[in-house]
Each structure stands twice: as structure tokens, then as C-alpha cells.
Amino acid sequence: MRFAFLVHPVADSAAQFIKLDEGGVLRKLWGTDPLRLTGALHKVVQQVMAGADEPSVAEVRVVDELPNLVTPRGATAHGRLYEIPMGAMAILEDPDRALGYIQQAVQQAVDWGARIVGLGSMTGIVGGRGTVVAEQSPVAVTTGNSLTAYTALQNVFETAAELNIDLAQETVAVVGIPGSIASVAATLIAPHCGRLILVGRRASGPAQRLANQLSADFITDVAEAIKQATIVISATSSGSCIEQAWLQPGTLVVDVGVPTDVRGVAAERDDVLILTGGLIRVPDAMSQASRMLWFQHGMIPSCLGETMLLALENREECYSLGRELQPEAVQEIGSIARRQGFDFSRLYSFGCPLGDDALVRFQKTRARIASKSRRSVTANGASPPTPRQLADRAARLYARYINPVLMAMNGASGLLETFARGEGEYLYDAAGKKYLDFVAGFGSLNLGHNHPAVAAAVNTAIREQAPGFTPTSVNPYAATLAEKLVSKAPSGLEMVFFCNSGTEAVEASIKLARAATGRTGLLSCDGAFHGKSMGSLSVTGNPGYQRAFQPLVGDCQRIPYGDFEALERTLSTRQFAAFIVEPIQAEGGIRMAPAGYLREAQSICRSTETLLIVDEVQTGMGRTGMTFAVEHEDVHPDAMTLAKSLGGGLMPIGAMLCRRDLWMKAYGTVATCTLHTSTFGGGSLATAAGLAALDVLENERLAENAACRGEQLLEGLSQIAKRFRCVKQVRGRGLLLGVEFNPLQSNVKSHWLQIDPTGMARYIASEVGQMIDAFHVLHAMQTLMQGHSIYTQFTRSNPLVLRIEPPLTITEAQTQEFLIAFEKTCEEIDFIVSIIGEMIAKTSVGKHDAAQRAGFTPADSAQ
Numbered sequence: 001m002r003f004a005f006l007v008h009p010v011a012d013s014a015a016q017f018i019k020l021d022e023g024g025v026l027r028k029l030w031g032t033d034p035l036r037l038t039g040a041l042h043k044v045v046q047q048v049m050a051g052a053d054e055p056s057v058a059e060v061r062v063v064d065e066l067p068n069l070v071t072p073r074g075a076t077a078h079g080r081l082y083e084i085p086m087g088a089m090a091i092l093e094d095p096d097r098a099l100g101y102i103q104q105a106v107q108q109a110v111d112w113g114a115r116i117v118g119l120g121s122m123t124g125i126v127g128g129r130g131t132v133v134a135e136q137s138p139v140a141v142t143t144g145n146s147l148t149a150y151t152a153l154q155n156v157f158e159t160a161a162e163l164n165i166d167l168a169q170e171t172v173a174v175v176g177i178p179g180s181i182a183s184v185a186a187t188l189i190a191p192h193c194g195r196l197i198l199v200g201r202r203a204s205g206p207a208q209r210l211a212n213q214l215s216a217d218f219i220t221d222v223a224e225a226i227k228q229a230t231i232v233i234s235a236t237s238s239g240s241c242i243e244q245a246w247l248q249p250g251t252l253v254v255d256v257g258v259p260t261d262v263r264g265v266a267a268e269r270d271d272v273l274i275l276t277g278g279l280i281r282v283p284d285a286m287s288q289a290s291r292m293l294w295f296q297h298g299m300i301p302s303c304l305g306e307t308m309l310l311a312l313e314n315r316e317e318c319y320s321l322g323r324e325l326q327p328e329a330v331q332e333i334g335s336i337a338r339r340q341g342f343d344f345s346r347l348y349s350f351g352c353p354l355g356d357d358a359l360v361r362f363q364k365t366r367a368r369i370a371s372k373s374r375r376s377v378t379a380n381g382a383s384p385p386t387p388r389q390l391a392d393r394a395a396r397l398y399a400r401y402i403n404p405v406l407m408a409m410n411g412a413s414g415l416l417e418t419f420a421r422g423e424g425e426y427l428y429d430a431a432g433k434k435y436l437d438f439v440a441g442f443g444s445l446n447l448g449h450n451h452p453a454v455a456a457a458v459n460t461a462i463r464e465q466a467p468g469f470t471p472t473s474v475n476p477y478a479a480t481l482a483e484k485l486v487s488k489a490p491s492g493l494e495m496v497f498f499c500n501s502g503t504e505a506v507e508a509s510i511k512l513a514r515a516a517t518g519r520t521g522l523l524s525c526d527g528a529f530h531g532k533s534m535g536s537l538s539v540t541g542n543p544g545y546q547r548a549f550q551p552l553v554g555d556c557q558r559i560p561y562g563d564f565e566a567l568e569r570t571l572s573t574r575q576f577a578a579f580i581v582e583p584i585q586a587e588g589g590i591r592m593a594p595a596g597y598l599r600e601a602q603s604i605c606r607s608t609e610t611l612l613i614v615d616e617v618q619t620g621m622g623r624t625g626m627t628f629a630v631e632h633e634d635v636h637p638d639a640m641t642l643a644k645s646l647g648g649g650l651m652p653i654g655a656m657l658c659r660r661d662l663w664m665k666a667y668g669t670v671a672t673c674t675l676h677t678s679t680f681g682g683g684s685l686a687t688a689a690g691l692a693a694l695d696v697l698e699n700e701r702l703a704e705n706a707a708c709r710g711e712q713l714l715e716g717l718s719q720i721a722k723r724f725r726c727v728k729q730v731r732g733r734g735l736l737l738g739v740e741f742n743p744l745q746s747n748v749k750s751h752w753l754q755i756d757p758t759g760m761a762r763y764i765a766s767e768v769g770q771m772i773d774a775f776h777v778l779h780a781m782q783t784l785m786q787g788h789s790i791y792t793q794f795t796r797s798n799p800l801v802l803r804i805e806p807p808l809t810i811t812e813a814q815t816q817e818f819l820i821a822f823e824k825t826c827e828e829i830d831f832i833v834s835i836i837g838e839m840i841a842k843t844s845v846g847k848h849d850a851a852q853r854a855g856f857t858p859a860d861s862a863q
């Protein structure tokens with residue numbers, strides 16, 4: 001259905017501004033060429049500033065077209081925006097002239113075929129709030145005020161939910177009584193809030209009646225009312241009636257007034273939150289439909305939204321006319337909006353998206369006030385949030401407080417999931433949907449999620465009131481775990497240092513090496529990953545992780561992984577305290593060294609009196625098919641690091657095991673015995689979990705299962721790799737496997753860079769190039785997640801490699817399920833890439849390729 005929406009220039013200078021663009025240059029460039037647009041804007045601004053060219057002809061005109069609007073439910077509409085040549089103040093000063101223009105605009109819209117006309121902002125106020133226009137209009141008319149009121153309330157509810165504000169404890173002032181939006185908003189907020197104050201310019205009969213009906217106070221002194229309120233909803237037609245200075249700290253203001261009610265063009269204080277109420281977001285697919293939708297990123301005034309929705313629903317009926325809006329109509333239009341995919345959750349302030357920083361500062365102010373008045377900030381009288389709402393909120397908090405960029409990237413690639421629960425090999429989302437976990441916390445979940453035996457051990461320790469942390473005293477749990485670890489570890493490793501993470505275990509090992517040998521050099525491998533604290537980072541072989549933190553620990557050197565000769569040559573200098581190495585480079589892309597590498601490394605280390613530190617943080621605890629990966633080659637390192645699954649998937653714990661003589665050399669005197677310590681290291685709960693984890697590993701024969709399932713996977717994946725072009729190689733051992741994908745075909749990649757609509761890719765090409773290369777991996781992760789409910793990740797230091805790293809408890813059937821899903825995924829990737837490749841080949845970009853494939857030689861085509 002066709003609809004029209006009437007607007008007026010927001011400010012008189014804007015009318016002048018638009019008038020100056022008579023040739024339509026700005027409008028043509030809008031959304032197409034930002035650089036030229038800026039130049040053109042600059043010229044027009046200069047003319048406006050010089051006061052040039054007062055608008056001459058005043059007439060109604062079409063300022064925007066909204067064609068092909070389609071909602072996710074398939075509803076369609078086509079709209080036009082008509083502008084009358086009078087600004088807000090002019091309309092209020094001369095309503096009759098304005099009504100004349102409004103009627104002209106309605107007529108033009110009707111002639112065009114509009115079946116409903118919406119009256120934007122001031123055009124909906126003059127003439128009895130739409131009633132006069134409606135009486136004379138041959139088609140339906142709406143002011144859009146119902147959805148505006150609904151949106152204002154949603155802004156309050158959204159903010160309250162986001163910040164755990166209990167509305168029942170708040171004093172709400174509604175400014176603009178007896179205006180239509182203010183009155184219905186007051187009626188609808190009344191049941192939710194503590195005290196309600198209605199604010200109007202003078203005490204009228206309707207205002208007083210509403211106050212009585214809602215058991216509210218009626219106040220005519222705006223400043224006085226505002227000072228008492230903690231939440232303000234403001235919807236007046238006069239504008240500029242609220243000074244920011246009047247607001248008490250911690251006040252939330254939702255300003256739906258047009259012109260705006262709160263004075264100023266930006267927030268002047270960070271202890272209050274002033275929202276631009278009355279904005280709603282159209283469904284994603286619509287946001288490119290017109291200049292206006294594009295420019296505002298799909299955020300539109302709700303009055304336009306209401307008109308659009310009535311047209312989308314083919315409802316040719318008058319709505320929201322007059323001073324008395326019906327609460328039922330407000331609720332109805334709100335639910336229509338939700339049904340059609342419109343969104344109320346984005347908060348704006350002074351016309352811009354509300355930044356997390358403003359929200360955080362406001363939150364802190366509220367918390368400070370609450371703690372002073374000893375009020376609870378968490379008790380929220382509203383109905384308890386659904387699991388989905390909790391998950392969405394968690395994702396927002398994660399982005400706000402933990403890692404905005406990672407969240408944005410994952411969100412954009414469809415990989416963002418908030419898992420609400422984990423059990424065994426499965427993760428569950430908020431809706432209870434389950435996902436097979438093939439990431440296993442990067443190797444922290446060898447026993448699966450929440451293994452009952454580990455949970456029981458931790459619970460028992462709590463029940464028995466195990467001592468918390470007892471630095472320098474004896475902790476029985478730690479003592480027993482140390483004994484058990486030594487009994488399982490390769491012979492020679494007799495001393496144990498407990499800490500809380502992998503990187504700390506690595507730190508302990510390299511400090512030990514320096515202290516015990518008196519040498520300073522630390523040798524590690526390209527592509528290695530040993531952790532991100534300074535020492536571990538210094539021996540990590542990824543310059544990308546190191547660059548920002550230079551200078552790192554001195555005397556660290558790297559050699560290629562698996563290179564016997566380089567190892568021998570470098571260590572022959574006898575300047576190195578230790579060579580630290582992973583049995584399989586997990587983060588580096590599941591890279592394997594040639595067979596016999598560790599054994600050879602051991603003998604080179606022995607002959608050059610260099611310590612061999614094997615980092616088993618990820619390969620340990622059964623992951624590769626043996627309890628420790630060194631067992632495959634019967635290697636006996638001088639020190640070994642453990643973490644991740646040592647905590648049984650429930651507790652953080654790390655451990656460094658080493659030879660007794662080395663420990664004694666480093667820490668074997670009164671002066672040195674406490675040189676390297678950790679407050680939390682060896683805490684009761686972590687070591688209780690460690691003990692249980694080792695038991696489970698043994699009782700459930702998890703290493704054996706890892707070997708079996710690993711074989712099954714390796715065999716299945718290798719078969720798949722042979723059939724699909726996108727896969728380059730499959731490798732790994734036990735359940736530490738990787739699938740290396742080929743980079744995206746070069747013709748598809750270069751085409752992609754060329755069609756990049758913003759041109760931004762070219763500016764950040766190096767990083768974008770890498771991401772585009774990893775297209776297949778991202779595609780695989782996405783398809784596995786969304787199409788097959790399997791959670792996977794790539795290896796961080798090598799984004800072309802998909803890691804296959806499920807819990808070691810995985811069954812034969814689950815393994816088969818993964819293989820089937822992976823096969824389908826590769827099939828899909830190859831299919832899509834071949835279609836894209838074909839399309840490119842048939843355009844000029846890939847001409848030669850197409851000719852070759854069709855059997856022509858370049859010489860043929862030249863003839």
C-alpha cells in the first residue's frame with residue numbers, strides 16, 4: 001500500500017539549506033559519494049552562513065521516496081515524504097497557513113495514490129492533532145502519536161531492564177500534560193512506577209482529572225517537578241522547557257518532544273541520561289530503502305513508523321487522532337511493530353546512538369546513589385527476564401565491559417552465541433538448543449562440561465570446609481595432587497610448582513631454567529604459543545602478539561619448528577638456559593614436527609647442557625592419545641608445563657613439574673626457597689579438582705578414547721579432504737586435529753576487494769586480505785554452528801586452520817555426526833565458491849579464465 005508522510009524542516013535554517021540545493025546535487029550524492037558530498041555540503045553551508053538566497057518560492061515538495069519496503073514477514077509498502085515549507089516555530093505562529101500547506105500536501109499524496117497520510121511532528125499538532133486534516137482528507141490520516149508514546153515507554157523499560165532499575169521505587173514526572181502523548185504515556189506508566197507527577201503549563205480540567213484518575217500529583221512548575229523526579233518522560237509541543245541543571249543526579253530523561261524539550265544540543269552532565277525518545281529501528285533489510293533510512297541507519301521517528309506500519313498492514317484507517325489516545329491502540333501498534341520486525345532496543349541521546357561510556361557512567365551514578373540510600377539496585381519489580389533476554393543482556397554487557405571489537409566481529413559473522421549451560425560434550429543456548437562442542441575450551445574440557453566426578457570432588461571439598469588459601473603452610477589437597485602428578489609424569493620429573501594458568505606454568509619453567517643453569521638464553525620455535533604474560537610472550541613465536549609490548553624479556557631467540565639442524569647449531573653456543581617446545585603446535589595451526597623431533601631435541605639439549613622444557617598445557621591430560629604427548633616418543637623433559645584440563649574443566653590450575661636437582665639449584669636455600677611463589681597456587685578447590693580429573697582420565701580411559709576417536713576422525717577427514725577443493729590438509733594426533741583450508745581463490749578475493757562498496761577494504765587491505773583468505777574457515781565455522789549445531793573455532797595464530805578439539809569423552813556416534821556435518825559443509829563451500837568463481841569468470845574480471853575453461857586459447861580469442 002502507498003503511504004505519505006508529512007514533514008517540515010526541523011529548523012528554519014534547514015529549510016534554507018534544502019532550498020539552496022535546488023539543483024538536487026546534494027540529494028544525488030547522498031549515500032553514493034561521501035567525498036564529493038562533503039565538498040558540496042561545504043559550499044552550501046558557506047552560502048547559508050553568508051545569508052545568501054533566502055528561499056524564494058514556498059511550496060510543498062517530495063523530499064524522499066521509500067520504495068519497496070518489505071518486512072521479514074513479507075508485508076510490503078511504498079512511501080513518500082512530503083515537506084511543507086514552514087519550520088516548527090512558523091507553524092505554531094501561523095497554524096492556519098500551515099494547515100493550508102498540509103492540505104495541499106495531502107492532496108498531492110492522494111493524487112499519487114497514497115492510501116494513508118501520516119502527519120509528522122508539528123504538522124500533527126496543528127488542527128486539533130490531526131482531526132481537522134482527517135475531516136477533509138479522502139484517505140486515512142494518523143499523527144503517529146500512539147507509536148511515539150509506545151516507544152517512549154519502551155525506552156524507559158529498556159533502560160530500566162538494562163540497568164536493573166526498579167521502576168516501583170522511582171518518581172516519574174511526565175511533562176506535557178494534557179498533551180496526547182504525555183497523557184497516554186502517564187496512563188501506561190502509572191501501574192509500574194512509585195510516585196507519578198504530571199507536569200503541565202497550567203491547571204486545566206483534563207489535566208486535573210487525569211491526575212485524580214492516576215492518583216498522581218499535578219505540578220505546573222516544571223523546574224520544581226523535575227527536581228523531584230528520578231525519571232522524566234517529556235512530550236511537549238513548545239520545546240526547550242527543561243534545563244539540564246535541574247535534573248538530580250541519576251535521573252533518566254526520555255525526551256520525545258519535537259522540538260526537543262531538554263535544552264542544549266549535547267549532554268552537559270555525565271550523571272544523568274537524556275534519551276532521544278520516539279525513535280524506532282526499521283527491520284534490517286529496509287534500512288537501505290531510501291536516503292532517510294540509509295542516513296539514519298534505519299532509525300526513524302516513531303510517527304513515521306506508525307504510518308509505515310499501518311500501510312504495511314493494509315489498514316486504511318485513521319489512527320492516533322485528537323488529544324485522547326487510547327491505551328489499547330498504543331499497545332496494539334506496539335505489538336504490530338514488534339511482529340513486523342521493528343526494534344525498540346537501540347537507545348539514542350541527542351540524536352546519536354547512546355555510547356556505552358555514557359551508560360556506564362550513569363550506571364555508576366545510580367549505584368552510588370543507591371548505596372547511599374541503601375536501596376537495592378538489583379531488585380527489579382518487573383517480571384523476571386526470559387533466558388533469551390538474559391543471554392542478550394549478557395552479550396551486551398560483554399561488549400560493553402569486556403571486548404567490544406571481538407563481540408562486534410563475532411556478531412557480524414553470525415558466530416556469536418551466549419551459551420547458558422554445558423553438560424558433557426554439549427553446550428546449550430538460552431532457548432535450550434544443544435551444540436556439540438568441538439572447541440572444548442581450547443583443551444580445557446578434556447573431561448567435558450561439568451563432569452560429575454569433578455563437580456562432586458569440588459563440592460565435597462567445600463562441604464568439608466577445606467582451608468581456603470594457606471600460603472607457606474601445608475595444604476593436604478595440593479600435597480596429594482603433587483604426589484599423583486609425579487607418579488604419572490615421565491620419570492625424572494619429581495618436583496611440582498602449582499599456579500593458576502598455562503602462562504604462569506611457562507613463567508615458572510623459564511625462571512627455573514635461568515636460576516638453575518645460570519645461563520640467560522631462551523630458545524623457542526617460530527609459530528609457538530606459550531602464553532601472553534611477558535616471559536611466556538617473549539618465547540611465543542607470533543610477532544603479531546608481541547609487537548605492542550616491546551621490549552620483551554631479553555636473550556630470547558627462535559628457530560623454525562621441527563628443524564633439527566637449526567636446533568643443534570643454535571644450542572651448540574651453550575648460551576641457552578632452555579629450549580621450550582610444544583609436542584604439537586596447537587595455537588600455531590596444529591603443526592606437527594617430524595617424527596623423532598622431541599627425542600632428537602632431548603639428545604641435543606643433553607649434549608649442550610640446555611634444559612628441555614616441554615609445554616604440555618594443551619597436549620597434556622590425554623589429548624593426543626597418551627596422558628602426556630612426550631610419551632609417544634618416550635621423551636623425558638627436564639621440565640614440563642600443565643594447565644587447562646588439569647582443572648577438570650571446572651577450576652583454573654597450572655603446574656610446572658621439574659627435576660629435583662634443578663629445583664634445588666634454583667630454590668634450594670633459605671634465601672631462595674620462596675623466590676618464586678603464587679598466592680592462589682595449590683588452593684584447595686583447584687587441587688581437589690585436579691585430583692578428580694586425573695582419576696577420571698584414568699577410570700574412563702580417556703586417553704585411549706582420544707586415540708580411537710582421533711583415528712576415526714583423521715581417517716574420515718582425510719577421505720573428505722580428498723574430495724573437496726577447499727580443504728588443503730588434515731593433520732594432528734589423538735583429538736588435537738586441524739583441517740587446513742586453502743585460502744580463498746585469488747580471483748574471488750580480488751573481485752571481493754573490487755566490489756567492496758565503501759572502498760574501506762583497500763585502506764585496511766592487509767588485515768582484510770587475511771580475513772578474506774580465511775573465508776572458508778569462517779564459512780565452515782558458521783555452517784557447522786548454524787546448520788549442524790556444532791561449535792568450532794579456528795587456531796588463533798593461523799586462521800586458515802579449523803581446530804578439531806572435542807572433549808575426550810566423545811562417542812563414536814558423535815564423531816560420525818561431526819564427519820557427516822563436515823562433509824556437507826565442505827560440499828557447500830566448494831559449491832558456493834565454484835558458483836562465485838563462475839560468475840566472475842563470465843564478467844570482464846575473469847575473461848581469460850573463462851576462455852581457458854571453455855577450451856579457447858588466448859590466441860583463438862584474439863582472432
Ligand code: PMP
Nearest residue numbers: 501502503529530531615617618
Ligand atoms: N601453552 C600452550 C601450549 C597453550 O596452548 C596455552 C593456551 N592456549 C598456553 C601455554 C597459555 O595458557 P593460559 O591461557 O592458561 O595462560
